[in-house]
Amino acid sequence: MKLTRKQIKTRLDAILAKYNHDNAMLVSILQDTQKEFGYLPKEVLSELAEMARLPLTQIYSVATFFKAFSLVPRGKHQIHVCMGTACHVRGAERVLQVIERELDIQPGQSDKDLQFSLDTVNCVGACALGPIVVVDGAYKGNMKTEQVKPLLESYK
């Protein structure tokens, strides 16, 4: 569903108000914006630039610099595979490969019917339980390659 300009404005207004229109909070503002719209659509960023009186180039540079932001639509379920060192030495790479194969996508992409988005993260800080896969914020620790398929099935 396409949002009207007014709807976008109302939602952005609430986010900007939360941060007292303080542009130094741009990273946080973009995080909330992404949470609100699912990703960072072009028209939303243009509107944000106008409302916050920031150059669109600055918003764009920040939105593309940080890994957390996406300029393309995301899937319904967000999969984050931890690629931290502790997970790496316990075989995170192979867990990731199985997910890539199962969903037929690479990190940074979403599958065709926008069910899943796949991303890698540097470390989620639960290193004792590696390898870790985080689905929609829920941690699955000690992942094994053969557990990937059932895990994905449970979200379908």
Added chain:
Amino acid sequence: MILKKLNSPQDLEKLRAAIAGGRKTDKLSVNICGGTGCTAHGSADVVKAFQEEITRQGFTDKVEVKVSGCRGFCERGTLVTVEPRGVFYQRVKVKDVPEIVVKSVIGGEIIDHLLYKEPQTRQHFVHENEVPFYAKQMRLLMANSGRIDPTSIEDYLHYDGYTALAKALYGMKPEAIIEEVKASGLRGRGGAGFPTGRKWESTRKAPGDIKYVICNCDEGDPGAFMDRSLMEGNPHSILEGMIIGAYAIGSSEGYIYVRNEYPLAVENATKAIKAAEALGLLGDNILGSGFNFHVKINRGGGAFVCGESSALMASLEGKVGEPRAKYIRSSEKGLWDRPTNLNNVETWANVPLIINKGAKWFASIGTKGSKGTKIFSLVGKVHNTGLVEVPMGITLREIIFDIGGGIPGNKKFKAVQTGGPSGGCIPEKMLDLPVDFDELTRVGSMMGSGAMIVMDEDNCMVDIAKYFIHFLMGESCGKCVPCREGNKRMYEILCRITEGKGEMSDLDLLEEICATMADTSLCQLGASAPNPVMSSLMYFRDEYIAHIKDKKCPAKVCKSLITYNISEKCPNCGLCVKACPVQAITPIAKKQPVVLDQSKCIKCGSCYDVCKLNCVIVK
């Protein structure tokens, strides 16, 4: 209890006494770990189960259910302590809850099968501090994290919280606080180990009316999560440290910069700020002293380089997180070109301890050049993974084998990687190295933020070096050439080597790039990036040579150099046939070994993982 703004240290002590009076010491309680590790084990369900069971049994007046911060022993989650006797249960599941409530909480019995058992000796331990994992630790910073409810300021006050703040504001001049911190020998826990007191002093002396203090909780080092645990488990200790620091430096504004990947840390820090403000421990006219200090929380966006102080400040200003050359230190010109003092979470958490117990006490712990304790995250191929807090100067062997319980699966220890991606790999012959800032740097690694990743014989050191360089290549901000190009070229060379296409001259080339990067990079990300390559070349050169000359990966990790093979013992159970994603395995006849077509095999290892009879052999 109604909490009012406190206007003096006397008010604070009155409140503390009231809190103590309101608590019956003999009250039964169940204390459940709510740290991230235990949450991943399902501690939230355990908490709910306890609440329901206690209500169902009608014990709500008698028994209290408490959720604490991280206790470090993440391997054994969910961790539960039954008070006041302090019986320590591990690996608690929802199904164990009714038994614990009836037998242990009410009945006072000890449930044997939930106690920690030493894997080798099978000895059982009833109390937390007797467990070998904890026995050799010195938990000064983490002690309260496992005891208090991080969302309750009353809990923090009950355990002498904000006493250091009152002492600093009413009993010490700012200069005296700086002298105390200097005398304690505290060095920054974020990695570089810069003396904290000196940093404070130069920020205090820097000209300017507006000064900032920042708490760096952008813990980007993969494998390190002590800052996360402290921020989640005891946020007030960090706030108290920051307020004292701000008073000493002469700052009235502060920021906490937290990774967005740490949602619970953001939540608990936010609650802590609100609670401290409500009591007048933060904000205007703190404890009636006339000193004002405000703290804001800022979330990171998932860029490793933002852990670097100047990049972090750029990000705080709402800009791209790129570092700058530090001809002028941040203590002179930092955030918005004003004097800024940035310290790491763990550094701030040490401050109240130093003020309360004195510099002399603090300096009595540790080694000549590194004082106090350090929290390490002990992870990877080790029995007891988790957070360990030890005095500086303890040996690697004590940490890995006494506290960590050694290597699982009868495997052989190969190396321990310290200092995050830009740290180094330390081999077995150096296990008796005392761990402190200077010793780790001397052997080609570094303290970093305290990640300690244990590797065994199944880990390939060339692959590990490649992993770190790949990581740093992705995280290099691209501003300076040596880091942007150097990491890329090193990655290409390492890929070549792991694919069996390397040449001996590649090793010289690697060393040359390393030296150039170390000398010419703009910030420490690039300057320390060569560490994983240099240290593995120094201590594990034979593995590089095996890849280059013999075209073999001794640890059987590098895909291009291994093949999967089916043993003659294979009874054709069919598991691997089903698991193979590319139909490379075909059964021939009943009870006859299956056949693996090497031309189809993508070396994913699925067959190896599912085979229960060890019939898939990696060559």
